[in-house]
Each structure stands twice: as C-alpha cells, then as structure tokens.
Amino acid sequence: MIRPIAISLSPNTGIDDVLAALKIIFSPLSWTHGSAVEKVENWFNRRFKAKISVSFNSGRSALLAILSAAGIGPGDEVIVQAFTCVAVPDPVVWSGAKPIYADIDDSLNIDPYLLEQYITSKTKAIVVQHTFGIPANIVEIKKIAQKHKLILIEDCAHSLGATIENREVGTFADAAFFSFGRDKVISSIFGGMAVINKHSKIDSIKLKHYQMKLPNPSIFWIFQQLLHPLVFFIVLPIYNIYIGKILLYLFQRLHLLSFPVYSCEKKAKKPSVFPAKYPNALARLLLIQLPKLEKFNNHRKEIAYYYFSSLKEVKGLILPQKTSGAIYLRFNIFINKASDLLTYAKREGILLGNWYHHIIDPYGVSMEAIGFREGKYSKAKLAARESVNLPTYQAMSINQADKVIELIKQYGNKSVGK
Numbered sequence: 001m002i003r004p005i006a007i008s009l010s011p012n013t014g015i016d017d018v019l020a021a022l023k024i025i026f027s028p029l030s031w032t033h034g035s036a037v038e039k040v041e042n043w044f045n046r047r048f049k050a051k052i053s054v055s056f057n058s059g060r061s062a063l064l065a066i067l068s069a070a071g072i073g074p075g076d077e078v079i080v081q082a083f084t085c086v087a088v089p090d091p092v093v094w095s096g097a098k099p100i101y102a103d104i105d106d107s108l109n110i111d112p113y114l115l116e117q118y119i120t121s122k123t124k125a126i127v128v129q130h131t132f133g134i135p136a137n138i139v140e141i142k143k144i145a146q147k148h149k150l151i152l153i154e155d156c157a158h159s160l161g162a163t164i165e166n167r168e169v170g171t172f173a174d175a176a177f178f179s180f181g182r183d184k185v186i187s188s189i190f191g192g193m194a195v196i197n198k199h200s201k202i203d204s205i206k207l208k209h210y211q212m213k214l215p216n217p218s219i220f221w222i223f224q225q226l227l228h229p230l231v232f233f234i235v236l237p238i239y240n241i242y243i244g245k246i247l248l249y250l251f252q253r254l255h256l257l258s259f260p261v262y263s264c265e266k267k268a269k270k271p272s273v274f275p276a277k278y279p280n281a282l283a284r285l286l287l288i289q290l291p292k293l294e295k296f297n298n299h300r301k302e303i304a305y306y307y308f309s310s311l312k313e314v315k316g317l318i319l320p321q322k323t324s325g326a327i328y329l330r331f332n333i334f335i336n337k338a339s340d341l342l343t344y345a346k347r348e349g350i351l352l353g354n355w356y357h358h359i360i361d362p363y364g365v366s367m368e369a370i371g372f373r374e375g376k377y378s379k380a381k382l383a384a385r386e387s388v389n390l391p392t393y394q395a396m397s398i399n400q401a402d403k404v405i406e407l408i409k410q411y412g413n414k415s416v417g418k
C-alpha cells in the first residue's frame with residue numbers, strides 16, 4: 001500500500017487485514033457467533049496469567065465493567081489523570097462516580113508524588129494510564145493505593161506489550177483494560193479487554209456476568225467497523241491528491257464510518273452502543289493482528305530510537321522519556337507553538353498527531369459535564385499546549401522518519417528566523 005505519512009489513518013492496517021475484513025463482510029452469520037472472542041480472551045488470560053479476561057466492544061466499555069464489578073458507583077470518587085481522552089473519565093461518570101483529576105509527571109502519567117493530595121474518604125480507585133506506551137511509575141502508585149486501601153486499575157489502552165523491568169504492564173494492579181481502537185497498539189477498529197489479576201479484590205464472576213448480560217452491538221455498527229479497513233485501503237494511496245480526502249469525507253458524512261468518540265460523549269453522555277459485547281467479527285480481525293504485536297512494537301521502538309538519536313541536537317524540543325520497556329505508540333515531543341507545527345506539516349502532506357491538545361481531549365469536551373475544575377495541573381497544561389506526536393506505526397520506514405525529522409528541523413529554522 002502506498003500511504004502518505006499519516007499518524008491516524010488506520011495505521012495498523014495491512015493487506016491481510018483488508019482481505020480478512022472483506023471475507024468477514026460476506027459471512028454475516030459469523031458476525032456475532034463463532035469462536036474468535038473466546039480465542040482472544042484466552043490469549044489475554046495466558047499472556048497476563050490472569051484470573052479472568054473479559055472482552056467488550058471498546059476500552060471504555062471494559063473500564064465501565066471493571067468499575068461495576070468493583071462495586072464503584074454514586075458517592076464514590078475515582079482518580080484519573082489530566083491529559084487524557086474523554087473516553088477515560090466518561091465511564092467513571094457513567095458509573096455514577098465522580099472523576100478526580102491528578103496532575104502528571106515527565107512520563108506524562110500520574111505523578112505519584114502529587115497523588116495523595118487528591119485522595120479523600122470517598123476515593124475508591126485510581127486509574128493509571130501508561131500514556132503513549134511509556135509505563136507510569138506504578139510501583140510508587142501501588143504503594144499509595146495499598147496504604148489507602150484503594151483499587152488500582154491500569155489503563156493499558158496505549159501500552160500492550162510495554163514492560164517495567166521485564167514485567168508486563170497490566171500485571172501490577174487489581175485490574176487492567178486494553179483498547180483495540182483504530183489508532184491503538186493493535187486494532188479491530190473498536191474493541192477492548194478487561195483483565196482481572198490473580199490476587200485482585202475485584203469479583204471476576206461479577207465481571208463475567210456483567211458481560212454476559214450485554215447485547216451485541218447492532219449489525220450496522222459491526223458493518224461500519226468492517227468497512228473501515230476497506231475504505232482506508234482505497235483512500236490512502238489517493239489521500240494526498242484531493243480525491244482521497246473527499247472520498248473519506250463522504251464516507252463519514254454517509255455514516256458508513258464511525259468516529260472514535262461520539263459527539264454526545266463530549267457532554268459525558270453514554271452512546272447506546274456502549275457497553276456491549278465484543279462481536280465475533282471484530283475478534284476475527286484482532287486474531288490477525290495479535291501475532292503481529294511483537295513485530296509492531298519492535299518497529300515502534302526502532303523508529304523511536306531513530307528519532308531520539310536524530311532529534312537530540314535540535315534546539316527547542318523536549319523529547320519523551322527514554323525507558324527500555326516503553327513501546328512508543330506515538331513519539332511525543334514538546335515544542336513551542338505545537339499547533340503551528342501541525343499546520344505546517346499538514347501543508348507539506350504529513351499528518352502528525354495531536355493527542356492531547358486539550359487537557360481532556362478532544363476539542364469541545366464539556367469540562368462541567370466531566371467534572372473537571374480548573375486547578376494547578378501545571379504539567380498537564382504544558383503537555384496539552386506543547387505536545388506533537390510523531391508517527392512510529394508499522395508502515396513508517398526510516399526514510400519516512402527522515403522526512404519527519406527534516407520537517408521538524410526546517411520548522412525550527414523558520415521559527416528561529418522569524
């Protein structure tokens with residue numbers, strides 16, 4: 001596939017995924033029935049040596065299910081980090097509990113040394129995000145959770161395969177959840193997994209019952225997700241000549257593609273499609289991605305290390321934390337006037353990433369609805385202002401990474417010259 005450098009246009013899709021999606025579309029009887037879901041759940045259970053692994057149609061559904069199984073609801077507080085996607089605090093609001101936002105450290109994850117100030121007598125759980133695949137300081141965070149008898153949940157939406165001293169993230173807490181969203185580590189366009197660890201306080205039977213009572217998503221919703229790899233296969237090679245952009249716009253306008261965040265979620269409202277079971281059709285897509293996990297992550301690391309060595313002398317940039325267990329889903333740099341760099345890159349035909357340009361992303365989130373009150377959050381605010389994500393996805397070649405590096409250097413020279 002000839003694809004432009006584009007961080008978010010179906011970055012994990014290969015020709016095998018496209019062919020599989022096509023085959024699945026023509027076997028609609030298997031969309032909700034078959035053995036693929038169980039196979040995916042077993043894969044997670046084996047890998048994480050878990051008590052139980054239970055699949056859902058998104059990471060946010062998985063988080064909502066974990067909160068329910070943990071008995072968290074109205075009157076409770078759950079700590080999440082600022083500098084995140086609305087898909088994280090939303091399930092907390094949907095559970096009836098209140099999200100409390102914590103500031104971050106240089107890893108762009110919860111700062112354990114600031115954490116205790118957010119804990120009250122109502123706090124029941126802490127959700128620890130491993131942002132961009134860089135592990136949080138979970139060891140220190142866990143000590144605080146144990147001291148206050150709080151449930152600890154790892155948000156591994158960006159970090160499947162990341163490790164801390166050779167131990168897999170997702171195995172440190174009571175529970176973890178994963179996302180198979182379109183831009184995540186591996187993708188089935190939508191999908192998620194909740195994993196309950198062996199010594200967890202959370203009731204695994206309750207979690208399984210929660211899943212069993214859920215409906216499957218609608219046939220149309222499954223169709224939208226199956227169409228995604230096919231549409232991008234057609235659109236990508238012609239994306240930089242306008243017809244590709246127009247086609248993509250038309251597919252979106254006709255609602256043949258789903259958006260990663262539904263507009264009602266920006267007001268903390270729950271779309272009817274969440275929570276739901278993980279449909280067999282999407283689990284079949286994931287079974288094609290799972291064997292590629294190590295290859296994808298090794299590639300991400302290779303590109304990240306290339307950025308580290310090539311960008312280290314460039315003035316005005318702050319590079320991400322260099323940690324051997326990180327998988328660098330996206331290589332996040334801090335730069336002054338981050339939005340200008342994104343615009344400049346777009347004009348040059350390169351789409352860089354803007355996770356998270358709002359302290360709770362994306363644009364348009366109602367801070368009132370998600371219970372975010374202005375506060376100190378100095379690190380999270382800086383991150384939201386200055387972050388630009390560089391691509392590390394599987395189809396990025398070193399030559400393309402060179403183009404990204406060249407672009408950043410050119411932009412730097414232009415800004416200095418102004």
Ligand SMILES: Cc1ncc(COP(=O)(O)O)c(C=O)c1O
Nearest residue numbers: 058059060085087157179180181
């Ligand atoms: C850090 C983080 N956690 C959780 C989620 C939710 O995952 P999903 O999109 O599968 O619901 C997302 C993405 O949307 C995310 O970026």
